[in-house]
Amino acid sequence: MRIRTAAPIALAAATALAASLLATATPATAAAHQGGLHFGTVQYDGPGKDDRSNTSLNAEWVNIHNNSKKKVQLKGFTVKDNTGYTYTFGNHTLGAGKTVKLRTGKGRNSAGTAHWNRGSYVWNNTGDKARLLKPNGKLQDSCSWGRSTKANKGVKDCH
Secondary structure (H helix, E strand, C coil), X not given: CHHHHHHHHHHHHHHHHHHXXXXXXXCHHHCCCHHHEEEEEEECCCCCCCCCCHHHHHCCEEEEEECCCCXXXXXXXXXXXXXXXXXXXXXXXXXXXXXXXXXXXXXXXXCCEEECCCCCCCCCXXXXXXXXXXXXXXXXXXXXXXXXXXXXXXXXXXX
């Protein structure tokens, strides 16, 4: 008699446990991007030889996309890599549905392009992680990648 009454209880407990495990097994990347501001594509290994020329440095970039319906003021937002290299946006408004490309090298900033103005590379060709931080230091978005190969051509789609 105990076996018959214990079996439905055990089955119910196992079902509840399985449901809770499935609910928590959803990957964090499946969550919507916070506030509509997120990384798009990263070109972490620019085409051609890494010769530290400004052309080569600017061939390394990360896109930041605003998929919200409102413009976003990026002043104080930062982009960081695993080493701690940090770019801080000045007064830069990113329109609704627009993207800004943050290039590593030197150049003139515009509505769609910002320049880190570095003389050396930021993103590692062997793997790295880009972090977009709010002005208060809280993580807005991140994107990781592994080694650059012929197949991925040093590009990571972070969407």
